[in-house]
Amino acid sequence: xxxxxxxxxxxxxxxxxxxxxxxxxxxxxxxxxxxxxxxxxxxxxxxxxxxxxxxxxxxxxxxxxxxxxxxxxxxxxxxxxxxxxxxxxxxxxxxxxxxxxxxxxxxxxxxxxxxxxxxxxxxxxxxxxxxxxxxxxxxxxxxxxxxxxxxxxxxxxxxxxxxxxxxxxxxxxxxxxxxxxxxxxxxxxxxxxxxxxxxxxxxxxxxxxxxxxxxxxxxxxxxxxxxxxxxxxxxxxxxxxxxxxxxxxxxxxxxxxxxxxxxxxxxxxxxxxxxxxxxxxxxxxxxxxxxxxxxxxxxxxxxxxxxxxxxxxxxxxxxxx
Amino acid sequence: xxxxxxxxxxxxxxxxxxxxxxxxxxxxxxxxxxxxxxxxxxxxxxxxxxxxxxxxxxxxxxxxxxxxxxxxxxxxxxxxxxxxxxxxxxxxxxxxxxxxxxxxxxxxxxxxxxxxxxxxxxxxxxxxxxxxxxxxxxxxxxxxxxxxxxxxxxxxxxxxxxxxxxxxxxxxxxxxxxxxxxxxxxxxxxxxxxxxxxxxxxxxxxxxxxxxxxxxxxxxxxxxxxxxxxxxxxxxxxxxxxxxxxxxxxxxxxxxxxxxxxxxxxxxxxxxxxxxxxxxxxxxxxxxxxxxxxxxxxxxxxxxxxxxxxxxxxxxxxxxx
Numbered sequence: 001x002x003x004x005x006x007x008x009x010x011x012x013x014x015x016x017x018x019x020x021x022x023x024x025x026x027x028x029x030x031x032x033x034x035x036x037x038x039x040x041x042x043x044x045x046x047x048x049x050x051x052x053x054x055x056x057x058x059x060x061x062x063x064x065x066x067x068x069x070x071x072x073x074x075x076x077x078x079x080x081x082x083x084x085x086x087x088x089x090x091x092x093x094x095x096x097x098x099x100x101x102x103x104x105x106x107x108x109x110x111x112x113x114x115x116x117x118x119x120x121x122x123x124x125x126x127x128x129x130x131x132x133x134x135x136x137x138x139x140x141x142x143x144x145x146x147x148x149x150x151x152x153x154x155x156x157x158x159x160x161x162x163x164x165x166x167x168x169x170x171x172x173x174x175x176x177x178x179x180x181x182x183x184x185x186x187x188x189x190x191x192x193x194x195x196x197x198x199x200x201x202x203x204x205x206x207x208x209x210x211x212x213x214x215x216x217x218x219x220x221x222x223x224x225x226x227x228x229x230x231x232x233x234x235x236x237x238x239x240x241x242x243x244x245x246x247x248x249x250x251x252x253x254x255x256x257x258x259x260x261x262x263x264x265x266x267x268x269x270x271x272x273x274x275x276x277x278x279x280x281x282x283x284x285x286x287x288x289x290x291x292x293x294x295x296x297x298x299x300x301x302x303x304x305x306x307x308x309x310x311x312x313x314x315x316x317x318x319x320x321x
Numbered sequence: 322x323x324x325x326x327x328x329x330x331x332x333x334x335x336x337x338x339x340x341x342x343x344x345x346x347x348x349x350x351x352x353x354x355x356x357x358x359x360x361x362x363x364x365x366x367x368x369x370x371x372x373x374x375x376x377x378x379x380x381x382x383x384x385x386x387x388x389x390x391x392x393x394x395x396x397x398x399x400x401x402x403x404x405x406x407x408x409x410x411x412x413x414x415x416x417x418x419x420x421x422x423x424x425x426x427x428x429x430x431x432x433x434x435x436x437x438x439x440x441x442x443x444x445x446x447x448x449x450x451x452x453x454x455x456x457x458x459x460x461x462x463x464x465x466x467x468x469x470x471x472x473x474x475x476x477x478x479x480x481x482x483x484x485x486x487x488x489x490x491x492x493x494x495x496x497x498x499x500x501x502x503x504x505x506x507x508x509x510x511x512x513x514x515x516x517x518x519x520x521x522x523x524x525x526x527x528x529x530x531x532x533x534x535x536x537x538x539x540x541x542x543x544x545x546x547x548x549x550x551x552x553x554x555x556x557x558x559x560x561x562x563x564x565x566x567x568x569x570x571x572x573x574x575x576x577x578x579x580x581x582x583x584x585x586x587x588x589x590x591x592x593x594x595x596x597x598x599x600x601x602x603x604x605x606x607x608x609x610x611x612x613x614x615x616x617x618x619x620x621x622x623x624x625x626x627x628x629x630x631x632x633x634x635x636x637x638x639x640x641x642x
Contacts, residue, residue: 037444044440047433048453051517054468055456057485061471072481073488107325111332119339127370134363149374151624152382153578155600156617159610160381182331191377194370223362224347252461254581255601271463275585278467285471285483292467299459304452 062087062289069285087290100277100287101265102294109269110298112182112257113250116189121243123190124197125205129223129231131198132206133213143202149195158259161188165260182267184260189250197242204238205231240309248299270295342369389614402615412599415589416619418508419577419596422515423623426576427569430516434523435565439553442531451528455521462518462581469514470586473500504592511593514582519575523568530564531557566634570627577624596620 061074063083068076077083091100131143165184169176177183208231216226232239254271261268263276274295277287346365353361392398406412434454441450457465474484478496482488487497500510534557542556558565583589583598594602596616604613 040440041444044437044444044450047437047440048450051454051457051520053485054472054517055460058468058471070483073483073485075485075488104324107328111328115332115335115339118336122339122343123370123373126366130363130366134366136360136363146371146374148628149378151574151621151628152378153597153600153617153620155580155597155604155613156385156621157378157381159604160384161377164376164381183335186335187373188377191373194374195378198370222351222358223366224350227366228347248459252463252581254461254463254584271461274461274463274467275581278463278470278585279588285474288467289471292464296460296464299461300456303456303459307448307452 058289058292061285062293064286066286069289070283087286088294091287091291091294100273100291102270102273102291104265105268105270105273106294106298108182108261108265108267109251109271109295112185112189112267112269113247115182115186116193116250117243117246119186119190120193120197120246121239124194124242125201125232125235125239126227127194127198128201128205129227131202132208133210133226134223143198146195147199150199154192154255157192158255161191162259180262180264180266185256185267188256188260189253192256193246193249197246200242201235201238205235208234237309240306244302244306244309247302251299385614385617387614388610389618391611393609393611398611402612403619405612406615406619411594414592415594415596415599415616418592418594419623421508422512422579422595423573423576425509425512426515426519426579427572430519430572431523431527431565431569433516434520434568435527437520438524438528438531439557442528451524455525457518458521458525460518463585465514465518466582466585469510469517470501473510475499501587501593502591507587507591508593511582511586514586515576515579519572523572526564526568527561530561534560563634570630573627574624577620596623 057074060077061069063085064074064077065082065084065086068080068082072080092103093099094101094104127146131139131146165177165187166175166179177187212230212234213226216230221229251269252271253269254275257269257272261272263272274288274291277284277291346369350362350365389402390397390399392401406416437454441447444450460468471483472485473487474482475487475497476482476484478491482491482497484500486500490497501507538556538560539552542552547555578597579595580597580601583593583595584601587593589595589598589602596619600613600616600620602613603609603616
């Protein structure tokens with residue numbers, strides 16, 4: 001059970017002995033707690049296994065020779081231990097036009113996601129700060145309106161936004177956000193990320209003790225000083241947590257990329273390439289398995305490397321109980 | 322390598338331009354004349370985010386709303402697109418599927434996530450167990466599509482199975498099955514993918530909330546002899562209610578907008594389409610922007626109650642504070 005402290009578990013044997021002298025009710029409860037604890041752990045392990053097996057199967061398969069992947073199930077590796085790096089070499093190498101050429105798309109993903117995340121964080125935090133600590137008329141209504149924007153489906157904005165980028169923001173030959181570069185994707189991702197960023201960061205920034213900000217104000221600090229010197233450092237856990245989530249969301253994105261990237265190896269992210277491979281070569285499992293793994297390696301690294309920030313920051317402050 | 326250097330340069334330029342814009346805003350805000358400084362500062366902080374949202378989200382959404390009243394030639398047709406949606410069998414299937422998605426995914430993902438969070442709380446190896454279930458969250462929907470299409474992969478009964486599910490069916494003495502082709506249960510197999518992804522999100526948020534429960538409350542409940550179930554119902558649930566609502570509403574919104582999974586796994590064929598996917602199909606593939614826009618509006622109306630509820634909750638929490 002969740003509430004059994006670790007120490008109790010460690011001391012189970014001596015405790016049982018003690019209980020025998022102390023009387024039955026306590027002992028019964030202890031035993032019962034230990035049983036629930038075991039059932040719970042067993043259930044947890046079952047869930048964990050079910051949740052892990054699909055990815056595990058994919059990982060194993062990505063190292064199997066093509067004929068083996070297509071011929072029989074990955075669980076056969078128990079008896080048939082043939083492994084190769086051939087699939088990875090194949091999907092990563094530039095090769096001809098038929099080649100998946102994933103390395104190039106992988107770089108694109110990074111080049112889209114890193115600025116896209118930074119822009120959203122900075123603009124979101126600035127707005128969130130004002131919604132939390134600024135004093136102006138209509139603040140609450142405006143904030144709720146921004147929050148409500150989260151529900152505007154992306155699809156609703158795509159065509160007008162694309163027209164805006166390619167036709168309206170064009171002055172002669174000069175395109176403010178040139179096609180065939182990452183700029184349109186950065187801006188589109190920032191726009192779509194802002195409602196949630198503002199909402200979550202606001203929740204955290206609003207929790208910062210008012211005295212800290214008042215003191216700075218009394219000392220004559222303006223909003224820009226307060227923001228960069230006080231709010232940003234104190235909100236770092238929330239910024240880091242939301243940043244990680246935003247990073248993962250952008251990396252996961254397919255729809256925005258489909259509309260704004262044009263689809264070539266110059267700009268398109270790895271998700272888009274992988275979706276193409278699924279469509280055109282749905283049965284080429286040796287490429288799909290290795291390709292899928294290349295595409296999930298960065299988010300997995302980010303996740304395992306920065307996991308600490310999930311628990312702190314956003315979840316403690318942003319999504320407080 | 323040249324290619325990568327060029328892409329890197331693009332990113333550096335993008336970041337530099339962004340930094341210059343923010344720097345300029347801060348400079349202007351600090352130099353504003355004393356009399357209206359507060360207002361200028363508030364405007365300077367809010368303007369970038371609000372302008373982006375107005376131009377990139379509000380205006381496009383309004384334009385899309387108008388589009389929903391027009392036909393494929395852009396002529397005004399009143400409510401024809403909505404009549405189509407609620408009378409044509411294929412459009413009705415889409416609506417039915419969306420309802421199934423939005424009932425099952427938040428319910429199951431939150432329940433499993435909560436159960437798991439409780440089971441592993443303070444258990445040995447909690448971190449590792451958490452990471453395993455959260456991992457799918459880090460994987461792109463496209464990647465998840467590959468993983469699960471591989472699990473559902475079908476080979477004729479006379480061949481060796483390469484998909485895990487069909488192999489299990491064969492082991493149980495059943496005929497292998499086309500999981501993604503046979504309606505209506507194929508929708509459930511797509512939903513499983515979304516649950517697989519979202520459970521980790523629910524678990525991480527709820528686990529953090531559970532850890533935030535003051536130990537005194539838990540201790541008091543235990544000393545009063547509350548059983549594990551009683552503690553869960555009367556202490557855990559009420560204390561983390563806020564987080565629970567955030568989790569359910571967030572997953573609900575995400576589910577209503579789900580697109581990538583359906584797009585990459587079945588492209589909405591075999592009666593698996595959902596509103597978000599049908600919107601894309603109608604607007605971008607079938608040349609029916611009016612119908613696509615109408616579907617977007619329906620989506621909006623479906624999410625509206627969720628957001629209103631959330632906003633009211635937010636208000637209440639503010640009043641308490």
